[in-house]
Amino acid sequence: MNSIWNSNISQFKKRFPELCRIVCERNEHHTEKLLTLEAKTGALTALENGTPLHSKYNPLREAQQLIENFPKTKTCAAFFSFGLGYAPIEFAKKFPTLPLVIAEPDLDFVIDALNAIDWTPLFTHAQIVFAFGATEKETASLLERYGIKNVQIYESANQAFHARQYYQELHGLIERTKQKDVVNTNTLEKFAKLWLRNSCKNLSRMADCDGVKKFMNTKPDIPFIILAAGPSLQTVLPHLAQLKKRSIIVCVDTALHSCLKAGVEPDFIVLVDPQQACARHLDFLKSPSSILITESAAWPSVFRFPCKEIVLCSSLFPLGKYFEKQLGEKGKLGAGGSVTTTAWDFAYSTGAKEIYIAGMDLGFPQKQTHIRGSQFEERAHRLSKRTSPAETDGVSSLMSANPKIALDYNGKELLTDERMTLFSWWFEENCTKAKTNHCTTFTLTPQSLAISAIEKSDVTQLLSRPQATEKRNAFFESAKKNSEEKSKAEYKKEFLKTLEQFKKHMEELSELSRKGIRLCDTAIKDRSASTSVFTKLDILDKEILCSDAKDAAALVFPTQRQLEKKSTELPQEPVLHQLYYSRLIYTELLGSISQYKKYL
Numbered sequence: 001m002n003s004i005w006n007s008n009i010s011q012f013k014k015r016f017p018e019l020c021r022i023v024c025e026r027n028e029h030h031t032e033k034l035l036t037l038e039a040k041t042g043a044l045t046a047l048e049n050g051t052p053l054h055s056k057y058n059p060l061r062e063a064q065q066l067i068e069n070f071p072k073t074k075t076c077a078a079f080f081s082f083g084l085g086y087a088p089i090e091f092a093k094k095f096p097t098l099p100l101v102i103a104e105p106d107l108d109f110v111i112d113a114l115n116a117i118d119w120t121p122l123f124t125h126a127q128i129v130f131a132f133g134a135t136e137k138e139t140a141s142l143l144e145r146y147g148i149k150n151v152q153i154y155e156s157a158n159q160a161f162h163a164r165q166y167y168q169e170l171h172g173l174i175e176r177t178k179q180k181d182v183v184n185t186n187t188l189e190k191f192a193k194l195w196l197r198n199s200c201k202n203l204s205r206m207a208d209c210d211g212v213k214k215f216m217n218t219k220p221d222i223p224f225i226i227l228a229a230g231p232s233l234q235t236v237l238p239h240l241a242q243l244k245k246r247s248i249i250v251c252v253d254t255a256l257h258s259c260l261k262a263g264v265e266p267d268f269i270v271l272v273d274p275q276q277a278c279a280r281h282l283d284f285l286k287s288p289s290s291i292l293i294t295e296s297a298a299w300p301s302v303f304r305f306p307c308k309e310i311v312l313c314s315s316l317f318p319l320g321k322y323f324e325k326q327l328g329e330k331g332k333l334g335a336g337g338s339v340t341t342t343a344w345d346f347a348y349s350t351g352a353k354e355i356y357i358a359g360m361d362l363g364f365p366q367k368q369t370h371i372r373g374s375q376f377e378e379r380a381h382r383l384s385k386r387t388s389p390a391e392t393d394g395v396s397s398l399m400s401a402n403p404k405i406a407l408d409y410n411g412k413e414l415l416t417d418e419r420m421t422l423f424s425w426w427f428e429e430n431c432t433k434a435k436t437n438h439c440t441t442f443t444l445t446p447q448s449l450a451i452s453a454i455e456k457s458d459v460t461q462l463l464s465r466p467q468a469t470e471k472r473n474a475f476f477e478s479a480k481k482n483s484e485e486k487s488k489a490e491y492k493k494e495f496l497k498t499l500e501q502f503k504k505h506m507e508e509l510s511e512l513s514r515k516g517i518r519l520c521d522t523a524i525k526d527r528s529a530s531t532s533v534f535t536k537l538d539i540l541d542k543e544i545l546c547s548d549a550k551d552a553a554a555l556v557f558p559t560q561r562q563l564e565k566k567s568t569e570l571p572q573e574p575v576l577h578q579l580y581y582s583r584l585i586y587t588e589l590l591g592s593i594s595q596y597k598k599y600l
Contacts, residue, residue, distance in 0.1 A: 008114040011123035019130060023114075026107040033162065034112040036084070044116050046084050053083035053159050063087040066154065067094055076146040078103065080155040080167050085113045085122070087154060092121040092128065099146055103131040103139045105166045136166060137429070140173035148177045176425055179418075180337075191274065193595065198274045199297045199319040200599035205312065206323050207488075207495035212293055212313045212346065213331030214482040219351035220475040222468050223247045225444070226347060226357045227266065228340045229254035231368035232445035233359030237262040239459050245467040247356070248475065250347055251290075252339045253281040255359060265289045267472075270343040272313065272335070274298055293333075293346060296320040313342070318552040319596075325548075326498040327491070334430065338423045341430075344441070348434055350475075355434075355441045356457060362424050362449035363406065363416035409446035409456045416449055428453045503600065505549035510593050512547075516540050516586035523579050530575055537582055544589070553592045563588075 012020040039045040040057040047053065055062040063086035070077065070091070076099040079088045088102050102122075104110055110132050113119070122128055131139045143151050153174075160167045225247045227233060227240075233255060236243075240262050243249070251259045251266035253273075259266050265287045271278060272295045279299035286306035294302055294310060297317045303310060312330040315321055324330060334345035340360050347355045408414045431441040431453035442457035516537060523533035544550055563584070570580040 002115060004118060005115045008119045008123070011120060012114070015123050015128075016130065019132060022133065023107055023110060027111050030111050031108050032112060033106070033108045034084070034116075036112075036116050044084060046112075046116070048158070048162060051158050051161065053156070054086060059084070059086050060090075063090040067091050070095070071152055074152040075099070075150040076101065076143075077152050077154065078143055080153060080170070081109065081160040081163065082113065083156070083159045084116045085119055086117070087156075089117075089119065089121045091154075092125040097126055099127040099129070100125055101129045101131060101139075101142060101146075101151075103134065103170070105133060105163050107133055109162065136169040136173055139170055140177065143174065144177055148174055176422070179422065195274050195297045195317045196319070196595055197599055198299060199315070199317055200596065201300050202296050202298065202303065203319070203323070203499070203600070204495075205303055205310075206296055206320070206327065207492045209310050209312045209330075210483060211328075211330030212311045212333065212349075213329065214311070215346070215475075215479045216331055216349045217351050218475055218478040218482070220248065220471065220478075222352070222471040222475060223354035223356055223462070224347035224350070224352045225249050225462075226340065226343045226355065226360070227251040227255045227259055228343075228357065228359040228361075229258065230359040230361030230363075230445070230448060231365050232361050232447040233258060235447075236358040236444050236459060239463060240264040242463055243459070245469065246462055246465050247468070248347075248352075248472065250343045252343050253278055254339070256281060256285060256287070260285060260287060267291065268293055268343075268346070269307070270294075270339055270346065271298060271302055272333075272339060272342050276301075278339075293342075313346075318554060322502060322549065322552050323495070323498055326501070327494055337426065341423065341426050344427070345430070348430075348439055353439050355439065356444050356462065357441065357448075357454070358444040360443070360448055361414075361445065362420040362451075363408070363414040365408070365414065365447040407450050408448060409443060409450045411450075412447075414447075414449055420449060424449055424451050427451050499600075502549060502552070505547055506553070506593050506596055509544065509547055509549055509553055510590060512540060512544050513586045513590040513593065517583055517590070520579050520583035520586065524576070524583070527575065530579065533579075552596070553589060 009020065009024065012023070034046045034048055034053070036044045036046050039055065039059055041060070043058070043060050045052065045054040045056055045059050066087050067090045077088075077091050077095070078101040079091075080103050082088050082102060082104065088100065091098075092100060100122075129142065131142055134142070155167065223246070225243055227236075227249065229252065237258060240249070240259065241264050244264055244267070248268070249259075249264070249266040250268045250270060253269060253271035256266070256269055267289075268291050269287065270293045271282070272293070274295065274297045276299045279302050282302065282305045288306060288308060290307045292302075292305055292307045292310045293313055295317075296312055296315045297320060314324055314330045314332040316335055331349070333342050333349065335342060340357070344355060344357065403415055403417045405413050406416045427441075428451050431451070434441060435453065441454045443451075443454050444457055444459055444462075446456050519533050519536055519540070523530040566584060567577075567581055570577055570584065
C-alpha cells in the first residue's frame with residue numbers, strides 16, 4: 001500500500017472506525033475504477049472510462065473556484081460523489097465549522113480516492129459526515145436533518161455518472177422533502193391562528209382526558225383494521241360486523257358515517273385535524289361504545305361528541321407541547337398529512353403484528369372521490385345549486401392537484417394526483433420500516449393505489465378466522481392497567497400550576513420584546529449607539545431563546561417566507577436594515593404573545 005493510503009486510513013480509523021472497517025474489507029476485493037495521471041500543474045487528475053473527472057491543467061484551482069461561490073444563505077454543503085476529493089477538501093479548508101456531507105454509494109471510488117490524494121482536511125473537519133455505501137433514503141434522511149433548503153448540493157455530471165440512477169433517486173427524495181416543506185409552510189401560514197385559538201379553548205382538556213399512550217406497547221394478539229373513506233370502502237362494509245368480532249376496528253372521522261350506517265360502532269375513531277370542516281364529520285352522530293382519539297387543538301365541538309371516552313394524542317402544536325413537557329406526554333402518533341396515517345400509526349404503536357386498511361384509495365376508483373354518504377359528498381349536495389351542481393365539486397376534487405394515471409393492486413389504471421402521491425410515500429416508508437419489526441400492512445381493497453410496502457389481502461381470509469372476543473377484551477384490559485396512576489384532582493392541580501407558570505413566561509417574553517423594540521428605536525434615532533445596542537440585543541436574544549415558552553409564541557410568529565416579504569419594505573442600508581429587521585422581529589413576537597393573552 002502507498003503512504004497516502006496508509007495515512008488516510010490511519011486517520012479514517014481514528015475518526016470513523018466502523019466505516020473504515022467496511023471500506024478496508026471492500027479493499028480486499030477492490031476493482032480499480034479510476035485512472036490517475038498528472039495534470040499540467042503536477043497535481044493528480046483522474047479519468048473514468050476515458051472521461052475526465054477534474055481539470056487536466058489545475059484541478060486544485062478548479063475546486064477552489066467552485067467553493068468560492070458557496071451561497072451565504074446556506075449552512076451546509078453536500079457533495080454527490082467527488083472524483084479524487086478536491087472540492088470537498090477545499091470546502092473543509094475554507095469552512096471548518098460548517099456541516100459537510102459526502103455521498104458515494106460505490107466504495108471502489110472511495111478507495112481509489114484514498115489511494116490518490118491526502119484527505120487530512122476532511123478527517124479533521126469538525127462536522128464531516130461520510131455517507132459511503134448508504135442507501136438513497138438514508139442519505140436523504142441525513143440531509144433532512146440539516147434542513148434541505150439550507151443544504152448546498154455540489155454535483156459534477158462526470159463524477160456522478162457511475163451512479164447516475166442512485167443520484168437521480170436521491171434527487172427525487174430531496175424534491176419530495178422540499179414539497180413537504182412547502183406544504184408545511186403553506187399550512188402554517190393558513191392555519192396557525194386557528195391552531196392557537198383551538199389550543200387555548202381546549203386547554204383544560206389536557207387535564208380532563210387520558211392519553212393514547214395507555215394503548216401503546218400492549219402487544220395485542222389480534223389484527224387491526226383501519227377504515228378510510230375512499231369509494232372502495234363500500235366493498236368491505238357488508239362484512240364489518242363480522243370483522244369486528246375478529247379484530248380491532250379503527251375508523252377515521254371521514255368514514256364514521258358510513259361505518260355507523262352499516263350498523264357497526266368502531267372501537268376507535270381518529271380525528272386530529274383542527275379545522276371545523278373535519279369536526280362536521282361528527283355532526284348529528286353518536287357512538288357510545290367507541291373511543292375517540294383526538295388532539296388538544298381540535299375544533300372545540302369535537303369534545304362534545306357522545307362516545308365512551310375521549311383520549312388525546314400528543315399535540316403537534318407548541319401550546320400542547322409546553323403542557324405535556326410539564327405534565328407528561330399523551331402519546332406521540334405520526335402525522336403524514338392524512339388522518340389515515342395517524343390511524344395507522346396508532347395501530348402500529350400498540351405493537352400489533354397485522355394491520356389491514358380498507359378504503360385508503362389514494363386515488364379515484366371509477367372517478368369517485370369518497371364513499372357514498374360521506375360528509376364530503378353530502379356537503380356537495382347541500383351546497384348544490386343550478387349554476388354550481390354537486391358534479392362541479394366532484395370534478396374540482398378530481399382535477400385540482402395535477403391528476404395522473406397510476407396502477408391499483410390489480411394492475412389496473414387508477415386516476416390519482418400529486419397530493420395522493422405524498423401520502424403514498426409516507427406509507428411506503430413507514431410500512432417498510434414496520435416490516436422490519438414484524439408488523440405487516442395489508443389492503444382489503446385492491447381497487448386502491450398500489451403501494452409496494454402494503455400487501456394485497458382478502459376479506460374472506462379474515463372472516464375465516466375464529467372470533468377473538470377474549471383477545472379483544474385482553475387488549476382493552478391491558479390499556480386500563482396502563483392508565484394514569486394520578487387522581488383527576490392531583491392532575492388538575494398540576495395543570496393549574498403549569499397554566500400560571502405559562503402565563504408568567506409569556507409576560508416575561510412580552511417584556512423582553514418591548515425592551516428589544518426600545519433598544520432598536522434608540523439606535524435608529526442615534527446611529528452612533530448601534531454598536532452597543534447590537535451587543536445588548538445579542539444578550540436579549542439569548543434570554544428569549546432560553547425561554548420555555550418561546551416555541552409556543554412562535555406558533556403565530558411569521559414564517560421565514562413572510563418575514564422576507566415584510567423585510568423588503570425596510571430601509572436597505574445594511575446597519576439600518578438590520579436594526580429595522582430586529583425591530584420587526586420583536587414587534588411580531590409581541591404580537592404573537594398578545595394572541596395568547598386574548599384567549600387565555
